[in-house]
Amino acid sequence: AQKVTQAQTEISVVEKEDVTLDCVYETRDTTYYLFWYKQPPSGELVFLIRRNSFDEQNEISGRYSWNFQKSTSSFNFTITASQVVDSAVYFCALSEEDYGGATNKLIFGTGTLLAVQP
Amino acid sequence: EAGVAQSPRYKIIEKRQSVAFWCNPISGHATLYWYQQILGQGPKLLIQFQNNGVVDDSQLPKDRFSAERLKGVDSTLKIQPAKLEDSAVYLCASSLTSGSSYEQYFGPGTRLTVT
Numbered sequence: 001a002q003k004v005t006q007a008q009t010e011i012s013v014v015e016k017e018d019v020t021l022d023c024v025y026e027t028r029d030t031t032y033y034l035f036w037y038k039q040p041p042s043g044e045l046v047f048l049i050r051r052n053s054f055d056e057q058n059e060i061s062g063r064y065s066w067n068f069q070k071s072t073s074s075f076n077f078t079i080t081a082s083q084v085v086d087s088a089v090y091f092c093a094l095s096e097e098d099y100g101g102a103t104n105k106l107i108f109g110t111g112t113l114l115a116v117q118p
Numbered sequence: 119e120a121g122v123a124q125s126p127r128y129k130i131i132e133k134r135q136s137v138a139f140w141c142n143p144i145s146g147h148a149t150l151y152w153y154q155q156i157l158g159q160g161p162k163l164l165i166q167f168q169n170n171g172v173v174d175d176s177q178l179p180k181d182r183f184s185a186e187r188l189k190g191v192d193s194t195l196k197i198q199p200a201k202l203e204d205s206a207v208y209l210c211a212s213s214l215t216s217g218s219s220y221e222q223y224f225g226p227g228t229r230l231t232v233t
Contacts, residue, residue: 004160033218043207045161045224052219091160095218104218105151105174108160 006109021077021112023092034075035093082116089113122225130231136198139228143212153209205232
């Protein structure tokens, strides 16, 4: 069965601190995709990154970085030098490869609320 | 490029009433999704369309929820009759086509409160 666990419900940091959001997933497929989405107070989900199961290379995009480790089924997200604008709920999600038109629905975790204090 | 549009943004109804939500996906996107997000939880897929055909509606409570995507563009999601536990944000998303390698773009959502 597919499952995504985000054990951290809420994290509060002070501006300029680094923060890591944890994500652990479960799947029986060998081909799958992992995602991170940001949901600011406005409510719209904003895509941050997609990773496929064959690419374990870590990725950095500005202050954001992602660490994918298949050995521990984890896909963690780090924000360096956090800013107030980073305050939002962050969701990790899993999608299994679809064959022949089956669903590619996203399975979301419960989210982590990040509050960055000035 | 215009994003995914949804209306209304907010709706308050009493239990046993009916309600409908509308979604207009990004132009040219063949795949459309409706997700339900209950407070404090991640979104859960209700139904996925590929053009005007249903790909997955396994988690749609079909005794009260219905959805259609006539002409393969706009979509409506209806609840009749509503229950208290239907209070949630209903998110519409679209992607160029089905397949996990295609990004899903989300609309702003419709927040439904059932009293």
